[in-house]
Amino acid sequence: MVQSAAEGQRAIPRGPVRVRGAGWAAAWLAGAVALAGEGVLALVVYFLAGLRDEHYFAAGVPAYVGYLFLSVVAMVLLGLAGLICSASVVLPVVQLSRWSARRKGRTETARWCLAVCGAAAAAAALCIGVPTALLGGGWTVLPLVLLLGFLGLAPAALSSRGVTVLRGTGARFGLAAAVLGCGLALSAVVFVGGLAAYGTGLIQEYEPPRLTETQLAGTWSDDQGGTLTLRADGTAVAGELGVHDADTAASGEAHEPCDGSGSWTKGASPSGTSQLDLDVSDCMAVSSWQFGGTEEQPTLFHWIGDPDSLKRHVLHRGASAQ
Structure with a gap:
């Protein structure tokens, strides 16, 4: 019985073992x-949370290639940031956990490590907050x-x-690979689950407001002093309203401001959504404006040049017109 108890004690891990070069590399x-x-x-x-807010995505092969490139760049930057922060923050915390437990004459455990993490987070909160x-x-x-x-x-x-607890270089690097796999798998599950929640209507994706006549x-204005007044009788008046087209899309600068009067109607876009059809004294190069913003703070906008550029001329709601 004594021998069996001794074997049981030997089977119980007594905390982190002595770690050397390759072990610390695996921990890092x-x-x-x-x-x-x-x-x-x-x-x-x-990204998933942003789908609830007003958003627009470029389409087409060049845009998709660009998204793929940005994803690769983001992964590389996250990897580099992880390596730097692991060496400058994580490993010192793990070392502090081992050292403080040894100073207290206690076995360093996961709970002890969590307590040290809490102390480090509290110190950071004080220094920043x-x-x-x-x-x-x-x-x-x-x-x-x-x-x-x-x-x-x-x-x-x-x-x-966890790496410092394991024995054997292969097992330590294997744990690092398992952590990477679990992180990517969890991210994929959250991504697919979020898209499924939006697709089934469990979470409501952003939709432009459904504005009535x-x-x-009322009066709509841009951030450059231009105004567009839409009257209830179907007439429209533009004052210093910037006019953009494909020729000025690259520079973002407008043609001579539009001043004049004309008419407006509520129509339908090729995709079936509502839009504002505007005709002002032949100076308005773009006659179709889409709805954006929210019901409480709606906007009117049109694309400057190619919609894939995501450049917009936006008008914000002002006072009501009589």
Whole structure:
């Protein structure tokens, strides 16, 4: 029985083992891929959340190639940031966890490591939150930095600590690869799940406002002093309204401002959505304006040049016209 108890004690892991060169390289890599995975997940969540707000995407093969290129660049930058932050933050936290537990005469455990992560996040919150609050930014930044710091640091620190517990170089690098796989898999699940939620209507994607003739009537203005007044009787008056077309799309500069009167009607775009059809004294090169913004703060806009450029001339709602 004594021999059996001794064997059981030997089977219980007593915390991190002594780690040398290759082991710390694996720990560094595990922390880096964990941080990079968190970055990918954050980008996926940011993208999905953005679908609820007004957004426009370029289409066509060149645009898709551009999106692919930006995705590759983002992955490379996240990887580099992960490597730097793992070496400068994660590994020191793991070392501090091991050292502090040893100083206290305790076995370094995952809970102990989490406590050290909390202390590091609290220190970061104080260093960032207190000066921000004193400069007028508000005290809410302090708990926000604390929460984000802990959530960002804890998974990476636990992954690196897990490497230090394992024996064998192969197992340590295998854990780093597993962390990378789990991070990418989780991001893919969240991405597909989010798209499915939008596709099934569980989460409502952004839709432009459905403006009536009464809501369209009024004064609309751009950010350059131009105005467009739509009257309830179907007449329109433009004042210093910038006119853009394909020739000025590259520079973003408008032709001579449009001043004149004409007419307007609510029509339908080729895609079936509502739009404003405008005809003002032959000086309005673009006669079709689409609806944007929200029901509370609607906008009118038209594309400057190719819609794939995502350059728009936007008018904001003003006072109602009589």
